[in-house]
Amino acid sequence: MPERKPRKDAVRNRAAVLAAADELFARCESPGSVTMADVAAVAGVGKATLFRAFGDRTGLIHALYETRLEPIRTAIEEGPPPLGPDTPPQQRVPALLDAVLCFKIDHRHLALALEGTGGDSPYRAEHYERWHGTLRDLLERVPGFGDGDFTAHALLAATRADLVEHLVGQRHTSRERMRAQLAALTARILAPGN
Amino acid sequence: MPERKPRKDAVRNRAAVLAAADELFARCESPGSVTMADVAAVAGVGKATLFRAFGDRTGLIHALYETRLEPIRTAIEEGPPPLGPDTPPQQRVPALLDAVLCFKIDHRHLALALEGTGGDSPYRAEHYERWHGTLRDLLERVPGFGDGDFTAHALLAATRADLVEHLVGQRHTSRERMRAQLAALTARILAPGN
DNA sequence: ATGAAAACGGACCCTTGGTCCGCATTCTAT
């Protein structure tokens, strides 16, 4: 009942801020060099607006990240195979990891900003919990696979934003090559030979 | 010839700063909460001394890290098996990873500070290059193992400081359990069954 | 139309990394 709908200038500004932040993070080289004042300026908005809407810097980054992430999330939760739920673990694990990796490659600046937040570890973010949970369950559904918890962490760690940036951004590994290598590693781990 | 030896108050202060930093990082919960002024105060030294000796914050952390790391480094480079060079890859890979993991567990606050530096990625640090290089070479010396480069990165990523902190520090996974899990993963990856 | 509630914005504050420069300490040469 107390669902008061927000004022329209508020929603407009919120969108403007998200757009500005997205662009700024995508352009600049180190996420640290994007300042809140910059974002506010590009969005054509006062600094306070930005803090009122998102709480603080990490709040803004989280919100932006979550927004960009939504397509993948729904594709995983209710999409068609091989990403969706109606897929046997053996195929879904690599599919999921590939999706995560692609996302990280395409949005590596943003991911870098998120993981480099410093303060709180990336392991407490909801989306990480989601990915890790699904991955762990899938792994444990693979015959002969014991505890999937750590392996899930390890596989996700192979898609860490700064590693992606190092390989793809700095050392110019091609997107396809990196996907292939992660796929190979995944296959090796899933292989039945105890 | 131009090897002018440093003044003794300089070396004393340098040591004091390293000790202070070590203690502060070990005690406080988030590395971000230990400030340069704090370190200087605990070391009983002016702030400028600290910057003169180490350049900047990351310089101090690097120096401290490298110091604590030296025993492991020499154990790897010229120690006895299973860590030293006279070990077949199949045993040396797990040994090396275990050593790295143990170090990260024991010095996780410090490692957290180092990796969370934000500015420059951890992948440019010399010690990372060293570890990755050795690991990659070892992997490629394993029969039937193709390109070890990415796998080396992935294995090291499983020992990332914030993951260690999450598992051991937050979720109270025992040290032995984590070692066992990393060992299991390593074994799985090394297993010959293509 | 109108008044209250919500949002705005930019001046302002505060912490923190990093610098400057006059003073103290140490080393060297005699």
Add this chain to the structure above:
DNA sequence: ATAGAATGCGGACCAAGGGTCCGTTTTCAT
């Protein structure tokens, strides 16, 4: 021992950036 050069010291100082305050403006419901 001592003078003087060189090196190092320290705390006041600066700049940048995250976050807040509050008088003003916009929106919304009646």
